[in-house]
Amino acid sequence: MRFAVACTSFAALTLSACAGHPPIKSTASLTVVDDVAGLPAPERADLVIGDRPSLIGPLDTISVEVFGLPDLSREAQVDASGRIAMPLVGTIDARGKTADELSRSIETALAQQYIRDPKVTINIKNSVSQVVTVDGAVIEPGLYPVTNQMTLMRAVASAKGLSEYAKVNDVVILRTVSGKRLAGLYNLAAIRRGYYADPAIYANDVIIVGDSPQRRLFKDFVSLAPLLAAPLVAVLNSK
Incomplete structure (x- = not known):
């Protein structure tokens, strides 16, 4: 009986505390969906990821x-x-x-x-030509095949995940686009929390987790605060 009263009192306290807070409202980066108890089930079209062309390369x-x-x-x-x-x-x-x-x-x-x-x-x-390089603070660095569904998080998972002392806010993707060498700085913690999308990974990308010369190139752009709002992209100028 005493337990039931305690539970009732706790429930009343919880409800009154909730009632005292204003409802959660949408922001510029987050749209609140009302009257939904959880994530809705995907439609059939949502289960099919858009196709990326698979290109034939040497030794395939x-x-x-x-x-x-x-x-x-x-x-x-x-x-x-x-x-x-x-x-x-x-x-x-x-x-x-x-x-x-x-x-x-x-x-x-x-x-x-x-x-x-x-x-x-x-x-x-x-295919041995469609691969991504995963290096740095991961458990099994190496070359991994790229599929149409490959993303940064999946590439890191392919390398058996992060090592014990990996810094999740220090992940660089190196990519060549139209002859230019680009570097993107990403924060895995921000991706996990849904602050921005898990980026697609393509053949010949190089992913470096943790401190690296490429990460240090961003020191003038990023403070010690975690990168949360969006990834940073820079062109690597050849010397």
């Missing part, structure tokens, strides 16, 4: 299927220069092409050899 293994011509169908490894060799076609450049683009290139080459209406299907069986 692909399968080539030519409809109606089994003698031309084969599994092949792209050589170090980015080419494959096929009967009737000879060598053909595969580097930097998607599977569909390479299919059309082979179809065009076969048509020039009097193959009527050739149909070619390419599948990437094993």
Whole structure:
């Protein structure tokens, strides 16, 4: 009985405390959703992440299927220069092409050899060229394959997570865009708390967790306070 009274008193106290606080309102960076008890279930379209092109690169293994011509169908490894060799076609450049683009290139080459209406299907069986480098204060630094769903958090998880003394506000992504070397500074704690989105990771990105020469390039832009509002991006000027 005494326990029930105590619980009732605690509930009344909790309700009165809640009643004394103003309702939570939206801010410039956060929109409050009213009358929702929890996160709603995703729609079917939400479960499919937008496709990124998977490009064929040197030493990748692909399968080539030519409809109606089994003698031309084969599994092949792209050589170090980015080419494959096929009967009737000879060598053909595969580097930097998607599977569909390479299919059309082979179809065009076969048509020039009097193959009527050739149909070619390419599948990437094993890709060693589409990788990301994860280095620094992670448990298993190394090269990891990039998928269409790869993000910064997933890349770090692929490296078995952060090491014991890793600094989550010291994560740099290095990327080359249009010939320019870019560096982005990210805060994993801010991403986990939803302050900004988990950034997509692409092939040839380099992720460095913790102190590094690239991190120190940002010292003039970032104070000791954690980076929360947004990541910082800078162009690395070559000397």
